[in-house]
Amino acid sequence: xxxxxxxxLEPNPxxxxxxxxxxxxxxxxxxxxxxxxxxxxxxxPRMVCPNCMNEDLNWIELSGKGRLYAFTEVMDGAPLGMxxxxxxxxxxxxxxxxxxxxxxxxxxxxxxxxxxxxVVFTIKPRGDFAVLSFRPE
Amino acid sequence: MNKAAIVGAGLSKFxxxxxxxxxxxxxxxxxxxxxxxxxxxxxxxxxxxxxxxxPERLVVQSNVSPLIAEYLGVKPSRGAVRVxxxxxxxxxxxxxxxxxxxxxxxxxxxxxGVEKMHAAPREEVMTSLSIVADREWESIHGIxxxxxxxxxxxxxxxxxxxxxxxxxxxxxxxxxxxxxNPKAMFRKRITIQEYAxxxxxSRPLKLYDCSPICDGAAxxxxxxxxxxxxxxxxxxxxxxxxxxxSGNTVSSLESLTTWPAMREAVSQAYRAAGVGPGDIDVAExxxxxxxxxxxxxxxxGFCEKGMGGRxxxxxxxxxxxxxxxxxxxxxxxxxxxxxxxxxxxxVEIVFQLQGEAGKRQVGGAEIGLTHNLGGFAVxxxxxxxxxxx
Ligand SMILES: CC(C)(COP(=O)(O)OP(=O)(O)OC[C@H]1O[C@@H](n2cnc3c(N)ncnc32)[C@H](O)[C@@H]1OP(=O)(O)O)[C@@H](O)C(=O)NCCC(=O)NCCS
Ligand SMILES: [Zn+2]
Numbered sequence: 001x002x003x004x005x006x007x008x009l010e011p012n013p014x015x016x017x018x019x020x021x022x023x024x025x026x027x028x029x030x031x032x033x034x035x036x037x038x039x040x041x042x043x044x045p046r047m048v049c050p051n052c053m054n055e056d057l058n059w060i061e062l063s064g065k066g067r068l069y070a071f072t073e074v075m076d077g078a079p080l081g082m083x084x085x086x087x088x089x090x091x092x093x094x095x096x097x098x099x100x101x102x103x104x105x106x107x108x109x110x111x112x113x114x115x116x117x118x119v120v121f122t123i124k125p126r127g128d129f130a131v132l133s134f135r136p137e
Numbered sequence: 138m139n140k141a142a143i144v145g146a147g148l149s150k151f152x153x154x155x156x157x158x159x160x161x162x163x164x165x166x167x168x169x170x171x172x173x174x175x176x177x178x179x180x181x182x183x184x185x186x187x188x189x190x191x192p193e194r195l196v197v198q199s200n201v202s203p204l205i206a207e208y209l210g211v212k213p214s215r216g217a218v219r220v221x222x223x224x225x226x227x228x229x230x231x232x233x234x235x236x237x238x239x240x241x242x243x244x245x246x247x248x249x250g251v252e253k254m255h256a257a258p259r260e261e262v263m264t265s266l267s268i269v270a271d272r273e274w275e276s277i278h279g280i281x282x283x284x285x286x287x288x289x290x291x292x293x294x295x296x297x298x299x300x301x302x303x304x305x306x307x308x309x310x311x312x313x314x315x316x317x318n319p320k321a322m323f324r325k326r327i328t329i330q331e332y333a334x335x336x337x338x339s340r341p342l343k344l345y346d347c348s349p350i351c352d353g354a355a356x357x358x359x360x361x362x363x364x365x366x367x368x369x370x371x372x373x374x375x376x377x378x379x380x381x382x383s384g385n386t387v388s389s390l391e392s393l394t395t396w397p398a399m400r401e402a403v404s405q406a407y408r409a410a411g412v413g414p415g416d417i418d419v420a421e422x423x424x425x426x427x428x429x430x431x432x433x434x435x436x437x438g439f440c441e442k443g444m445g446g447r448x449x450x451x452x453x454x455x456x457x458x459x460x461x462x463x464x465x466x467x468x469x470x471x472x473x474x475x476x477x478x479x480x481x482x483x484v485e486i487v488f489q490l491q492g493e494a495g496k497r498q499v500g501g502a503e504i505g506l507t508h509n510l511g512g513f514a515v516x517x518x519x520x521x522x523x524x525x526x
Contacts, residue, residue, distance in 0.1 A: 010277055073339065077338060079276060
């Protein structure tokens with residue numbers, strides 16, 4: 001079947017200044033930017049600090065550990081290219097650093113998950129893209 | 138400041154409208170709005186706002202505001218523009234149009250909300266809805282609107298003990314109201330058993346928690362309050378219309394169940410209109426998912442935080458309850474054509490305040506409220522309306 005697919009949802013790592021993020025992600029490391037001027041860890045990573053406009057940001061590695069804040073199992077309505085992954089679990093993870101982010105929750109079943117449970121960062125391949133994921137600790 | 142008044146309101150039939158194109162759908166609502174008003178014709182309109190969220194993807198057409206203006210025979214000497222703010226596009230368009238009138242930039246403004254969602258392949262529609270989230274950081278995980286609000290539902294159940302059955306009562310009420318609205322997409326009541334048995338879309342949300350994919354259009358004609366009686370015997374004054382925005386991602390939200398941007402818009406609107414939650418007789422709120430309506434009762438101050446589930450279960454938001462909410466059937470039963478929704482909410486409030494809402498009329502309604510939401514509950518528009526005295 002030919003679908004009218006203009007582009008993939010996955011960003012092209014060579015068309016963003018966040019190339020480093022995607023390179024390290026593929027190596028299984030979760031990184032982000034940090035502003036030394038205001039001691040602020042960002043999420044998502046960015047090129048300019050939203051607090052002080054500083055462009056001289058540092059890359060730091062996150063612990064990759066945190067707690068499950070909320071989660072759902074998607075049974076229907078996947079966007080293009082993800083239909084074959086249904087059903088899948090999406091969660092909001094609260095990292096020990098205090099950052100909240102959205103990610104796939106993998107290597108588990110919906111019925112086995114609980115709000116507040118410990119999870120750790122992992123990646124799952126989708127073609128040559130690494131999907132930011134978490135699994136129970 | 139010159140307040141704006143609504144002197145004409147119209148709605149197309151909502152639903153699966155394979156029989157009309159985008160512009161024809163728009164025209165159905167516009168023609169009804171001109172008929173609802175008096176002494177005003179397309180040539181009297183000097184500015185046009187079209188709210189339409191994703192015509193490029195859904196019907197492969199850009200620049201829809203001049204396109205629709207031309208089709209309607211409107212030559213807007215003060216300009217035509219399209220407004221996009223995801224599901225809150227209509228509310229934002231209404232607010233900008235009111236500001237044009239308040240600032241003296243235009244005299245008679247046409248606000249037209251429209252979306253045709255059924256023409257595109259289903260997976261294109263799902264992708265279009267998904268990219269309202271942040272594509273690079275959220276949509277790539279396969280998030281869609283049901284999943285986003287499923288997270289809200291889970292947290293609300295966890296923090297306040299809200300139940301699936303209480304969410305079901307929102308669906309029951311809105312389907313019951315939709316049955317009385319000839320323009321609604323779904324005109325049938327449902328039972329709590331049918332609700333419980335409906336297929337799971339994104340746990341814990343089921344089909345009957347979701348607003349549908351829908352085609353539809355809504356239109357209002359605005360003019361300055363002091364000129365309004367020329368065009369309608371019972372103009373409806375926009376006492377206040379406020380908008381507030383947080384970020385876009387879930388990372389930007391303090392909480393999934395407390396929405397500071399909504400609180401901000403709500404308090405701005407109440408303050409500007411000089412009213413409080415106890416004064417509202419009828420409200421159209423953004424029930425894109427049943428849980429959203431529950432959170433909104435709380436953020437609007439209709440009940441205490443965490444008590445939204447109880448509020449609907451006790452019938453307080455029924456017609457005849459403390460405040461009638463979503464008498465039109467809401468997004469749930471009337472339908473949710475993205476760009477049309479915010480305008481359609483105002484249309485229902487106009488009919489209610491004019492006493493023209495037929496079987497679903499709220500007796501003696503004097504003050505109405507609209508709440509229109511966009512994205513991951515990140516953008517909120519709140520309007521307050523009163524019959525001209
Ligand atoms: C829930 C959803 C995935 C269901 O879509 P779908 O499976 O393609 O639905 P279909 O068109 O195949 O309809 C199947 C049946 O369910 C009915 N139906 C569809 N959506 C419905 C809804 N939300 N509520 C009640 N019934 C619905 C249809 O009328 C049809 O009934 P029929 O078999 O008697 O004719 C879709 O409605 C959806 O994505 N909703 C959310 C839209 C959204 O995200 N909007 C933005 C919100 S911010
Ligand atoms: Zn900084």
